[in-house]
Amino acid sequence: MFLINCPYCGERDQQEFKAGGEAHIERPKQPTELSDDEWAEYLFMRKNIKGVQFERWNHAHGCRKWFNMVRDTSNDEIKAIYKMGEKPPSQ
Amino acid sequence: MTKNLRVKSSEYIDETNRISFKFNGKTYHGFKGDTLASALLANDVHLVGRSFKYHRPRGIMTSGSEEPNAIVQINPGTNRTEPNVRATEVEIYEGLEASSQNCWPSVEFDIGGINNFLSPFFPAGFYYKTFMWPASFWEKYEFFIRHSAGLGKSPTSRDPDIYDHRNIHCDVLVVGAGISGILAAKNAAKNNFKTLLVDEKNELGGSTVYENNEFNKIDNKTPSEWLKKEIEELKNIKNLEIKTRTSVAAYHQYNYLLARENLTDHLEAKDKTNKIRQRLLKIRAKKVILATGALERPLIFNNNDRPGIMLSSAIKKYSEFYGVACGSKNVFFTNNDSAYESAMSLYNKGINVEAIIDIREQSESKIVKKVKEAGIKIYWSHSIVDTTGYKRLNSISIMKLSNDGTSVTGSKISISCDCLGVAGGWTPAVHLYTQSGSKLKFDEEKKVFLPNQNTSEQISVGSCGGDFKIDEIIKNLNQKLKDTLNINETDLDSIKVEIDQENSKRNIWLLPSDKPLGKTKPFVDYQNDATAKDIKLALREGFRSIEHVKRYTTTGMGTDQGKLGNMHALGIIADTAGVKMGELGTTTFRPPYTPLTFGTIVGRNVGKFFDIFRRTPMNDWHVENKAEFENVGQWKRAWYYPINGETMHQAVQRESRAARESAGILDASTLGKIDIQGSDASEFLNRVYTNAWSKLAIGKCRYGLMLNEDGMVYDDGVTTRLSENHYIMTTTTGGAANVLGKLEDYLQTEWPELDVYLTSVTDHYATASLCGPNSKKILKKIIPDLDLSDENFPHMSFKESKIGNIQCRIMRISFTGEHSYEINVQASYGKDLWEKCIEAGQEFNITPYGTETMHLLRAEKGFIIVGQDTDGTMTPIDLQMDWIVSKKKYDFIGKRSLYRSDTMREDRKQLVGLLTDDPNIILEEGAQIVSELNQSPVEMLGHVTSSYFSPNLKKSIALAVVRGGKDMMGKKLFVPMENKNINVTVANPVFYDEKNERLNA
Structure with a gap:
């Protein structure tokens, strides 16, 4: 159980949050113009890294806000947390 | 008859307080301060149990939580009984009863002891090897194996005790109150760190507190004298909380630790009642100082397990x-x-x-x-x-x-x-250290695994950190404290230590005997009877990984988790396989360090607090009127209302007829309700629903279907436009929270430019759904001045009105196919609204109906229930609901996926109606559907999703998903059941009132 520093509420227990998968996958603006393969790439293909991963998290049992997190999946070390729309920190 | 082996007065034993207790039915005496083990030993009782596999007599081996043998049943036969308790940890109290485990008829004469003589036939992996053939016999074997398995007995009646949880935040947590822990806690607290010191024993001081070796001196005192003075000083330190009888069970990432604080186990029965027995401490520490000490290792030699x-x-x-x-x-x-x-x-x-x-x-x-x-x-x-x-x-x-x-x-x-x-020799207790994710390194010289790479803010001090001599302990502790607490000086700077201790040691993991190994019994895991030869056998049979050898031989898998013998097991494997200990690694030390009771884990969340449940404002009425309830998500919903001993079937048939023939009323308060406001609300709905919303007039309602991005149906419900920029969306009962979450996700992450605000108002409104040909007359009685004509208040429209003084929102929408109204009032008026409807409906025999009747009525109309007729693999096209998918809209969630090659396949499973050839046979939901009976392997076409006997049609009806079902209208199929095959015909899923004439009846 790690502690997550919600950018809106501050440090809270992990159980208040919900993980939302890989971050920075933008929904295509013109889905109908994509081929099946291109759409499938957006829809299904996700990285599953052992190491530093960019993720979306939601403070589901708190402010309900979504935000981004950089987490090392091998030891759950949280490297950075930043709001939606903000640029990811360079590694 | 029994000898008294009490040899001297001890300051930890109160000889003026004599306590009697029973062991295996016999009364013994001990003193306040004794453990069950020390009291038994004082009475010269060594034999306390039988081993798990061979039923060998076993005695008390240790004086602490590492005890593998002396595990007993406490207070057998009572509701406070607890199995597998270490006698070395039980503090005796007046009236305590304990008994041996895993023996019958008694620990002195145990029939199972025959296993000891049969032991050549029970090598490692005996069960895996023996009970394999024939495979079909497993169930019979299992019956016998289960009977002989297990150690103690679980209680059979309800636990009378109270358990509790508590969150603790501290700057420094010190685990273990031996000499290192005490000095660490003292210095941390003195330097203004909020400090918590925990120890599993009832007394502080660890082993140093009785250390009287005359060659060791601290400040010219014996270590025990010196430490007692330090303990005395702890009482006057602010910032320091001390918890004894508190065992840390688990050490998770981010310095989150769970500890069990024992509050009443050492008290007499009369003092236990109405007190919290055990409390689970959930500790968040900024820094953790592990001072867990070391466990002495046994030696592995032939017959090393006898009592004594x-x-x-x-x-x-x-x-x-x-x-x-x-x-x-x-x-x-x-x-x-x-x-x-x-x-x-x-x-x-x-x-x-x-x-x-x-x-x-x-x-x-x-x-x-x-x-x-x-x-x-x-x-x-x-x-x-x-x-x-x-x-x-x-x-x-x-x-x-x-x-x-x-x-x-x-x-x-x-x-x-x-x-x-x-x-x-000594094994540092690194269990908690490794649980935290930190890594060990094998020290070839000391032959121990030591902390190496820390993953969180932690230090290991004293013997758990590899320092065994008092001078080394104090010197290294001092440096580690200064580094981790960032302080310049400590109390330890001025301590003078004189010692004369030697560390010389000769390490032989398995000691030889004059007999060949095969004829000896050198036990490595006492509790599970794993011997050195079992380990060697496993290696001969090809097991290499320490984790595999552990499971195959069950070494270290007892309730003691192999605290004594694991190092020897590793050593024997390393020696036999010719590898270095360091390369072999260790097995995983999993929490809990010592067993936890279930009560401690669940705390207060028992009985009615086990799970949250939600009740509607009308709930009391349903209870008074003898409704049966069903759980829908967390909601308790009225399922059906049996009268005069009706069965569920009879009640549902009656309720269904009444709703169509005159009037029915359903508590629909549980439907999810989301208030949507903002200047882009219409555009937002356009993007989340498959159909078009821009042209919905104010005061009108529309049914919407929501997809996932993969094109599969996610939720459905009616949304009403209350004003230009204000909608109220209804969702399925179970889907409410997820739908809100999903909508928020899109709003916040994909379309932050939209001016839309979402609020969950599910709990704010109570909803009564009034349906049937007489519903209009009933509503008229309640709200006489509202014009209910089809012109003023047509189907799929909304009116705001008042029932007396109560503001209400009325939607004329229908999930049953009947003329019906959903009346919403502020939740606190829900029961009042309901009773008014019932009273007004009296003359029309208004019949309350539950969820089961609702399901039946909608199935007659072929309306789907998301989650029952869909399962996350159905597109709207599969549901034959093409009409609701807008062709004109450029985009909505899931649209692109409806044109993927897979979702466009003709042979997808599609929703159809199913009629049994014999109208009295009701299909089972979930039953498989086939087209050929004598095919092998049989091809499954699909399955039944909803099935009822329709009292209004006087025949059974069913909805089903069938591969390529759309083009099978009228086709004969089969539903094979265990003892019969049911002939069915594919039909239109709308069974009743296909032209929707009743909506305006």
């Missing part, structure tokens, strides 16, 4: 701390100096020590000289090759050890004794 064979350190503790002699003829067997300290401790109290067997060639330390001066015989370079005594050790035989330590030579010497202390 104990750890040397335990014998010392029983004598120094509890004032109990464990035997009258004592022998020690050692590979280092610590057994000599134990021997001197006994000698100084006048307890007879016969001899010390040392596998080393020599040692010249002061304590060894002291033992020699005392005239105790020392056998250098000797090893024990066998022991005798079935229920109590009575002799050992020793032989000279060869130079390489792999064999014995010379003649056998037999020594008579009733207690043997073994000392195999």
